Amino acid sequence: MFSPAAKTVAESLGLKMGKANLEVFATTLQSMAELDRDILAVTSDSRGSGKLGPFAQALPDQIVEVGIAEQNLVGVAAGLASAGKKVFAVSPACFLSARALEQIKNDVAYSDNRVNLIGISAGVSYGALGTTHHSLHDVAALRAINNIDIVVPADNHETRAAITLAVDHDKPTFIRFGKAAVYDLYPANAGFDFGKAAVLRDGTDVAFIGTGETVIHCLLAAEHLKQTKGLSCRVISMHTIKPFDVQTVLEAGRECRAVVTAEEHFIFGGLGEACAGALMQAGVMAKLKIVGIPDEYTVTGAQADIYRHYGLSMEGLSTAATALLK
Amino acid sequence: MPYTDRQLQLKSIGYRKKILKYITGAGAGHTGGSLSCTDILTVLYNRVLNVSTQTFKSPDRDRYIQSKGHSAEALFVVLADKGFYDEKELETLCHYQSHWVGHPTRHVPGVEHNTGGLGHGLSIGVGTAIAGKKDNKAFRVFVLLGDGELAEGSNWEAAMAASNYKLDNLIAIVDHNTLQISGRTRDVMSNEPLDEKFKAFGWDVAIIDGHDYPLLTETLGTCRTTGKPLAVIANTVKGRGVSFMEDVAKWHHGVPSEKEYAQAMAELDAAFTAAAEAEKNERVEAGAL
Ligand SMILES: [Mg+2]
16 A cells, blocks of 8 residues: 555654554444444444454344345335434445445435444455445445435544444434555544544645545655655545535635645545535635546556555655646 | 224225325326325224324334335325324425425424335335334334335345344235336236245235225234234225226326316215215114214
């Protein structure tokens, strides 16, 4: 995932490698479920992929298996939620957000059944398995649906906080993350709230706005540009795509000379276009580059290969930023 | 006092008149399917469900999920009769800013889920029934399905799960009127034999006349402990109660003209008068008068 140069920069920042967000999700959910028997995990033959084996062993009455049937997964989750259960429907993001899209729209969002939809192995986490297993449309699809919050945590802290908040959140949620180990980005006891972006470092030359697993690459690019070019770069973790923290984006657009967005998602309908829409509608004419997966047959390879290929890397994001400053 | 079968018949005729009145007023609606499931709703809401304005928020209430959401007008008329809202609200059916749109929504008091996309209700019912089992609740879950709706594959995902989880607190009622928007269900996409399909998915099956109050009452009103969900294949007539609408596909969402409306009302009024007369005689025979 990281070039030798990027690893060196990470070391210089004192960053430590954490666990996979997937693992943190599973242990966080289990520790909450042990204290609250109304918390249920609903799976579509996905307990293994969701690292929920220990959950199922410890709390067999709190896992509902529906088999390989994502439409039923979401419908059943909606029914459970309507009867007072605190439901986490766990399935690979690619299937959950496409196969069951109408159930998400009607039975969860429209009917306001407070299900938490957990999209595991999101984006190109299953890179080498091909496009069937990629979810590069999910944020765009769900942004266009009323009454569901969309959260893409960047590291273990954001994941733990998002899952903890989701239990009693007043709206359905879609929380998507990957399965690779990620660097820890926050100090202990850092805050977190849905809808409030985190400014991980301040700066005025370039604002990097990332979401999910791209945020670390933004941070490394910011440090790299500081070390090599003396640039001052702001780094924002936009962990919540809906509701969208417009204010933080506008501040970045007004206070920085250029804005670079980074997402593990198609460049259509995701973080970048949300930033563009916010900036333009406020009359903030920032120089903007949206880095994500372009509208083409997605390159083959592992998640790291796909990231590197499309410039979701320290090097790629640094290049995008310096091009804007020319 | 519980209603007699004859009194339910009177109620149903009244419901049918209102269904036609409000569909005609709105200039839109699903006429045929609302009329085919009217008697099922009559029995559910007047004899079977422990649902009232007082109990609607209770975690112990029975759940009625209308998966064939397009027959909303039948449900809206019944819920008004049960006191969930003033019937006058139905004059706003399909109007600007009305909650009474062409499919059920939770903005309408008494509605459990927003439905209208087909093939959704049975999964929701399975989830609700699993929750009931987990909490040792006695409530039952009723899901009304259209026969054309059963072409949606999600129904069969749900059917599989229902027997897997031994949900004998779940009852699927198929409004088996054998028609859908394009014509005969067997010509559009044959789903017969329905009973064998449900049996193969591990369900108990009852095939009944969906306009027969005693049979509906016995089949829907009996709590079961078989360890299997129950599919009630209710044989019905689309457009039931109005001669020229009965068993004609175009009345799926046909709206009566002024003349057709008058004729339909005349037929239903005559049926009401005859049933009211019979009801009076039955009370005399029973010694109540
Ligand atoms: Mg039909």
